[in-house]
Amino acid sequence: RKEVEQDPGPFNVPEGATVAFNCTYSNSASQSFFWYRQDCRKEPKLLMSVYSSGNEDGRFTAQLNRASQYISLLIRDSKLSDSATYLCVVIGGNEKLTFGTGTRLTIIP
Amino acid sequence: DAGITQSPRHKVTETGTPVTLRCHQTENHRYMYWYRQDPGHGLRLIHYSYGVKDTDKGEVSDGYSVSRSKTEDFLLTLESATSSQTSVYFCAISEARVSGEQYFGPGTRLTVT
Numbered sequence: 001r002k003e004v005e006q007d008p009g010p011f012n013v014p015e016g017a018t019v020a021f022n023c024t025y026s027n028s029a030s031q032s033f034f035w036y037r038q039d040c041r042k043e044p045k046l047l048m049s050v051y052s053s054g055n056e057d058g059r060f061t062a063q064l065n066r067a068s069q070y071i072s073l074l075i076r077d078s079k080l081s082d083s084a085t086y087l088c089v090v091i092g093g094n095e096k097l098t099f100g101t102g103t104r105l106t107i108i109p
Numbered sequence: 110d111a112g113i114t115q116s117p118r119h120k121v122t123e124t125g126t127p128v129t130l131r132c133h134q135t136e137n138h139r140y141m142y143w144y145r146q147d148p149g150h151g152l153r154l155i156h157y158s159y160g161v162k163d164t165d166k167g168e169v170s171d172g173y174s175v176s177r178s179k180t181e182d183f184l185l186t187l188e189s190a191t192s193s194q195t196s197v198y199f200c201a202i203s204e205a206r207v208s209g210e211q212y213f214g215p216g217t218r219l220t221v222t
Contacts, residue, residue: 004151032209033209034209034210042215042216043199043213043214043215043216044152044199044213045213046209046210046211046212049209049210087151087152089209091207091209095207097154097207097208097209098151099151099152099153100151101149101150101151102151
């Protein structure tokens, strides 16, 4: 089993809709979690950290489910500019940082 | 945006030739990283640095070497490029060790023919 797994998508979502995707991790001792976005042919950029209590930043909500070992990212009222690939990052109990392969999101006008 | 530049941005080279990629930061961050990104793989760590002249291997370090003679510069060298090293290379920086809060450079697209 991969350390970090993401559904590659693509998720094709109409503008204004709500979309959510998950990232599962295999190491139950993982301690820190993050979401990045990566536009086509650009560098990854930090989107938000994922706290145990959840984290909300405008239209974006990140949550952690330790029991089922996944983090989620929910985007409300999606915009065309949200089209990107979303990468999760997990820091394991051994302090190893692992990137997921990303979920591609396309917002359709 | 964090002040990180990479050069060159694109390079095509032949198998067996040496190649050096440069990463330059203006943020004075202690930690610097080199990653490669390939389809079907997440970003994979090649080497990282935790200070001037202090470097260590990542998970895919074979065939690569690094040097950091100044805080702001981190060089990645492919001693003898192979086609399997065709990839997009990203440099990143962070303030803390083992940090998920990293800031990436714009990347270098390297093609080895």
